[in-house]
Amino acid sequence: MIPANSAVSTRDVTVAYGSRVIQSGLTFTIEKGDIFIIMGGSGCGKSSLLRVLMGLTPPAKGSVFYGKTDFWNAPEKEREAIMRRTGVMFQSGALWTSRTLAENVALPLEYYTDLSPRDIRAIASFKLSLVGLAGFEDFYPSEISGGMKKRAGLARALALDPEVVYFDEPSAGLDPVSAARLDELILQLRDTLGMTVVVVTHELASIFAIASNSVFLDAKTKTMTASGDPHELLRHGPDEVVEFLTRGKGRDRGENQ
């Protein structure tokens, strides 16, 4: 049964790349208002799973539910409606390079609303200031740094005030201060706007700062080996999860060197 407050849940999902199975037997529930972390080592299929969740690639097997709707078996109309209520911050930003930052944020608004250009511009400016890019409205993506592109990507993800926001490696390539700021922003979004946040990351500082729930994908067994609050997993989780959560943490503090 799908819990009543489930935002997104999966049933026995298999993620494959061509004929190569990367992960299988994934069953978990992301509750409304959760900050849900998908963690695991490099190459374990985190990003591929994210693509399945956000509706870009169909799973090889299993179902993804948005609320009670079986996403991949829903009619296209309904799928598009669901995707409109989700936002994605891609790893590299994936901004539309032939548009300025303001136009990037404005595009979904132009597409889905009847707001006047001036109102849309005001909304775009606000979303850009939220991520610390006030004053960069008329810059093109090629004119700003990698970290700024990611933040602009977040501003665009927030354009339609989505119910669920996906982050693919949000802090990769950001300096520690910006990364911490981003964590703060994620918490803020959840607390004030009630967004559900799904984050793919292996950044331990972020995991412990923001996570309320998580799932751990293991590259060797090709399935999820643990789920729950990472703080709990640190105490009671299986060995490889504890190793994942402590090894790096020790290294962060310079203890292992």
Place this chain on the structure above:
Amino acid sequence: MQPAFDIQQERDTLIVRASGPWSRQALTSSPLVPDAMTSKAIAALRDAKTVRFLADDVTAWDSVLLSSFNAVAQAARAAGLAVDTSALPGGMGPMLDMALAVPPGNGGSRKEEPGFLETIGEKTLAWPGITKNVVDFVGDVAMSMARFFSGRASCSPRDTWNVFRECGVDALPIVTLTSLLLGLILAFVSSMQLKLFGAEIYVASLVGVSMVRVMGPVLTGIVLSGRTGASFAAVIGSMQVNEEVDALTGFGISPTDFLVLPRVLGLAVMTPLLTLYADVAGIAGGFLVGVLMLDISPAAYIGNTLQFMKLGYVWTGLLHAFVFGFIISLCGCYQGMRCGRNASAVGRATTAAVVNSIVGIIVATSVITIILTVLDL
């Protein structure tokens, strides 16, 4: 002194002793892995259980030596031997252990390059898949057009306008140049033959009819496939590489509506318009040759052109152009949308777009010509 390997077997231990300078500079002709140490050769040795590496006599070393040891160690492992690196001096042992710590993954090595027959087989087997993709794509575009004409597909007006401008107005100079010259060439070549019969005046109608009926549309089509079709493939292809297409899908915006539809509509409208323009430019080219070189009076030239021109020819030309517009835009957008995620894939997509659309134009021209001939139009 030369870098060298010395291999001895002591009871169940295979001792591999390296000596001499083992560095990139010193290594000239000696093979990195001696023939005696391939996994086949090792497997043929009896009773060997361990391979031990020694490097006490090595005078200088870098990763070349370790690469060599690593290759031997992997071969030995494959033959079922244990690897002993404990006798290696300096940091060699730990470093080699590190390289050997993770066994070769199953996703690690690629399939071998397929042979000639295998390639033919693979390409043949790929056909049904490609056909399905093309049919899917054309179906998507058709649905998208249906949505557009029933007012339910919104493609950004600004993008559509850009496409109209790019494949219309911006193409005018090159279309002018090429069709004017084509008119000149047609007039010249035909005049050489017609002169024999003293019938130079018919240069006018020959240039006029052939430009309007088929040469104008074909020339415009070929110019547009090189100019616009290639740019469609490159633009959409780079958007694919940069995940920009995924970003559209992520907002529930259909990339077919948003990227493909404006381009298809743009070319379907602009190719016929450009063709009309090319017809006029081509006739102007013929006119120049006729009046300046063949001493035909302007009035006679125009008169002869109009005498043999039929409205039907114009319609035939426009039909060609309309079909070409679809072929070019569909080829360009299809290749862009199916583009792989790397830089060379964009290049391949662009090439394929141009080649496919030119072949498509030639094939479509023959089909239309045959149909019109059978229908006696």
